[in-house]
Amino acid sequence: MLTVFSYQVLRLLRDRVLLMWTLGIPVVLSLIFMAMFSNLDKVYEATPMSFGVVQDEAYRAAPGLDGVVERISSDDADPHLLTKVTHSTASEAETAAKQGETNGYLAVEDGQPVLHVTQKGNEAETTRVLRVVMDSYTQRQAEYEALAKAGAAPDKLAALETDQSFTHSISVTPSPVKPETHYYFALLAFACGMGTTVALVAVKGIMAVSPVGARQTLAGLPRWKVLTATLVASWACVFACLLIAFTFMASVVGVDFGPHALLCLVAIGVCSLMASAAGAALGTLARLEIGMISGFTSLLSLFTGLYGPASQSLASSIEQHAPLLAQANPLWQTARCFYGLLYYDSLAPFARSCAVLLGMTCLFLTIALIRARRMTHEHL
Numbered sequence: 001m002l003t004v005f006s007y008q009v010l011r012l013l014r015d016r017v018l019l020m021w022t023l024g025i026p027v028v029l030s031l032i033f034m035a036m037f038s039n040l041d042k043v044y045e046a047t048p049m050s051f052g053v054v055q056d057e058a059y060r061a062a063p064g065l066d067g068v069v070e071r072i073s074s075d076d077a078d079p080h081l082l083t084k085v086t087h088s089t090a091s092e093a094e095t096a097a098k099q100g101e102t103n104g105y106l107a108v109e110d111g112q113p114v115l116h117v118t119q120k121g122n123e124a125e126t127t128r129v130l131r132v133v134m135d136s137y138t139q140r141q142a143e144y145e146a147l148a149k150a151g152a153a154p155d156k157l158a159a160l161e162t163d164q165s166f167t168h169s170i171s172v173t174p175s176p177v178k179p180e181t182h183y184y185f186a187l188l189a190f191a192c193g194m195g196t197t198v199a200l201v202a203v204k205g206i207m208a209v210s211p212v213g214a215r216q217t218l219a220g221l222p223r224w225k226v227l228t229a230t231l232v233a234s235w236a237c238v239f240a241c242l243l244i245a246f247t248f249m250a251s252v253v254g255v256d257f258g259p260h261a262l263l264c265l266v267a268i269g270v271c272s273l274m275a276s277a278a279g280a281a282l283g284t285l286a287r288l289e290i291g292m293i294s295g296f297t298s299l300l301s302l303f304t305g306l307y308g309p310a311s312q313s314l315a316s317s318i319e320q321h322a323p324l325l326a327q328a329n330p331l332w333q334t335a336r337c338f339y340g341l342l343y344y345d346s347l348a349p350f351a352r353s354c355a356v357l358l359g360m361t362c363l364f365l366t367i368a369l370i371r372a373r374r375m376t377h378e379h380l
Contacts, residue, residue, distance in 0.1 A: 002227055002229075004225070004229035005229040005230075008202050008205075008229065008233035008235070009236060012201070012234065012237045013237065015292070018198050018201060018237075019241070021197055022191060022194050022197070022241040022242075023245060023269075024239065024325065025185055025190075025191070025194065026188070026190065026191040026241075027108065027244075027245060027248055029190075030187065030245070030248060030249050030252075030253050031253075033180065033183055033184065034252075034254075037183075046127070047080060047126060048073075048080050048082060049081070049082065049083065049121065049127075050082075050083045050085055050103055051073075051082040051085065051102055051104055051121070051130075052086075052087050052093040052096055052102045052104065052105030052106065053082075053084050053087065053106050053168070054088070054089065054092075054093050055087070058107075058108035058111070059108045060370070061106070062111065062113065062294035063141065064140070064141070064350075065108065065113060068137050069374075070081070070206025070235055074218060081130050082126075082130070084281075085101070085102050088106070090107050093107065093116075094144050097116065097118050103117065103118050103120060103124065103127070104117035104118050104121045105114050106134075113137060115127075115130065115131065130361060146194075155231055164255065176243075177256070181255060181342070182305055182312065183305070183306065184249050184253070184255045185335045185338045186304040186335055187245075187306060188245065188246065188249070188271075188335070189301065189306075189335040190298075190301045190304070190306055191241065191242055191333050192238075192242060192272065192274075192330075192331065192334045193275065193296075193297035194294065194297055194299065194329070194336075195242065195272060195275035195276070195279070196275045196276075196278070196282065197290045197293050197294070198234050198238050198241075198271055198279060199231065199234035199235075199238070199276040199278070199283060200280075200283075200288070200293060201279075201290070202230045202231075202234045202279070202283070203279065203283025203284065203368070204283045206230050227280070227369070227372060230280075231276055231280055231365075234274040234279060234280070235273055238272040238275050238276055239268060239272040243265070243268055256342070257338060257342060258341045258342035260347075261346070263341055263350065264341060267334075267337035267338060267341070267350070270337070270354045270357050270361075271334045271337065271356055273357075273361050274330055274358075275330075277362075277365045278292075278360070279365045280364065280365065280368040280375075281364040281365070281367040281368040281371070284367070284368055284371035284372055290327075300329055300331045301331055302314065303315045303326065304329070304331050304332055304334075305329075305335075315332075327356065328380060333357050333360075334353075334357065335373050336349065336353040340352075344362065
């Protein structure tokens with residue numbers, strides 16, 4: 001068995017096509033993703049912009065508004081949205097905005113804060129956040145007036161007026177999650193699916209679906225030993241390719257896989273075992289070629305969200321309306337293994353996905369063994 005194992009490992013590693021699909025494409029796509037997402041955080045980052053504030057009598061009469069403006073314009077503000085430019089009248093602020101000195105101005109009209117934004121300022125992400133802040137202030141003031149009319153205690157009104165915290169940062173995952181992480185999980189699932197081709201080629205080489213395989217079936221070594229050694233060799237090659245891709249994503253690309261690094265290796269081992277078993281089952285089909293496996297893997301990757309927002313929406317819709325169909329997708333389960341380690345406090349989702357993949361492995365191996373025993377040389 002050791003001789004068969006060594007032979008199959010060397011044979012598979014020499015196959016450049018297999019290495020390209022299983023290792024080369026995931027690494028190349030990782031680099032493409034890294035280039036695509038390199039400035040993603042900056043695109044949606046609210047950076048301080050020059051903005052006028054009309055500090056007239058109406059502004060000073062608005063309760064708590066000056067405090068709100070200070071909280072978003074001071075140097076240590078979080079979020080720091082504005083570089084405040086003070087004006088005494090609205091006409092002065094409007095002139096400065098038209099001359100390009102500011103991106104707009106804030107004025108109090110009829111007791112309500114109103115934002116006047118230039119075309120340039122309207123395109124900035126900061127303006128969207130600023131509108132949310134002003135809407136929050138308006139809502140808070142409506143609550144203040146309602147409580148005052150209802151005769152609320154002065155200390156409660158004072159607390160409502162001074163408490164102008166707009167956002168509270170909380171962590172719902174064991175570690176911070178970037179929006180692009182989803183793509184790398186789907187890419188690892190794609191690489192796992194392409195690993196099926198490794199076992200496909202290896203099993204075809206020992207089965208009677210080819211002249212070489214037919215000669216090997218006549219050897220003195222029991223068929224189950226040859227098949228076992230071939231499967232172990234396939235698993236070792238797929239595991240090595242996935243491990244290299246995982247290491248590349250974690251160290252070069254900087255993908256955060258969560259605090260359970262050792263369990264990520266377990267996930268890679270289980271996923272590669274499933275891929276090898278699936279390849280073994282498919283390898284017993286005489287007319288099945290690598291191109292068909294590639295197409296099928298690309299189709300299944302559609303439901304893991306690999307191809308962008310539209311693909312992610314489709315995957316989410318299937319998970320919601322047909323959960324069993326989504327869970328029957330081995331690539332979906334592969335991606336969920338890494339999801340379970342990053343997004344959940346409990347390891348139960350991770351263990352559940354691994355158990356499903358191991359069940360699929362047993363099913364594929366059973367199919368491979370039954371098919372292998374029934375094969376003859378009549379079609380050669």
